[in-house]
Amino acid sequence: MARPKNPTFEKHKVVAENRRAKFDYFIEDKYEAGIVLTGTEVKSLRFGEGSIAESYAEVKGGEVWLINANIPEFSHGNRNNHSPTRPRKLLLNEREINKFTGAVERKGMTLVPLSMYFNPRGRAKVELALAKGKQAHDKRQTTKDRDWKRDKARLMRDKG
Template sequence: MARPHHSAFDKKKVVADNRRARFDYAIDEVFEAGIALTGTEVKSLRFGDGSISDSYAEVKNGEVWLVNSHVPEFSHGNRYNHEPRRLRKLLLSSREIRKLHGAVAREGMTLVPLTVYFNSQGRAKVELALAKGRKAHDKREHIKERDWKREQGRILRDRG
């Protein structure tokens, strides 16, 4: 069964958002992946802590790993606390993993996490994008296009 388009993902509570990724990368395709977390990581994320601003994902040995994501230690975790910047395994189907591995290996694409959120069942999920890095002139074009669309909206709203 095909996964729904990224706008249809059921985001109940967004914990971390990588806003810079949509500007730095041209997003091609978006996947929803589960995250293998320990107990204190889940508790820390439920408090709204966590950052994915400078993180990325990579495929190793047929598994996808989230690298450099920051989930701070839980305040009441004592000796059972987790390491804040450890590798976290992403849970995807083997078909999706093969697709991502092929795109990263052949086409030079990057796996970028866009958001970390809890869905309606209370499970932590990552919105993972298959993206291509933008050059400086592409970013300028993107800014011009975004500003023009905003201006178009103003003109249409004022006239009609």
């Protein structure tokens, strides 16, 4: 029997991406989570505004919260516009929340958002990763490996 493939998430429109996360962390597992948003937040995201570069997720009281994600105020919003960096609740299964709680408390891992996107049904989603932080020497090794792969590809292309 064939081994099942890892589930990949269908990303229809990527709004924000945390490209630095793959450099700063060892990515263990990836999960897809829904986000609880207000109307003006959804409109801002649909215009392609938003940043998750400095954000993280944490487990509080049996719920997972996205902290420090910046969704700017909607330009045509009224006095009921949202706060740009408010904590936002993430929608996950209880089993996944329990797994996150155990990994963060016992193993010293971190919940890092990798990307924020709209799925084909038009729902806003966050791709969360269970990650472990890299040391400075690990980052140097990552840089060396990336440079070597680039040079190797260049050499192979030139030699034909």
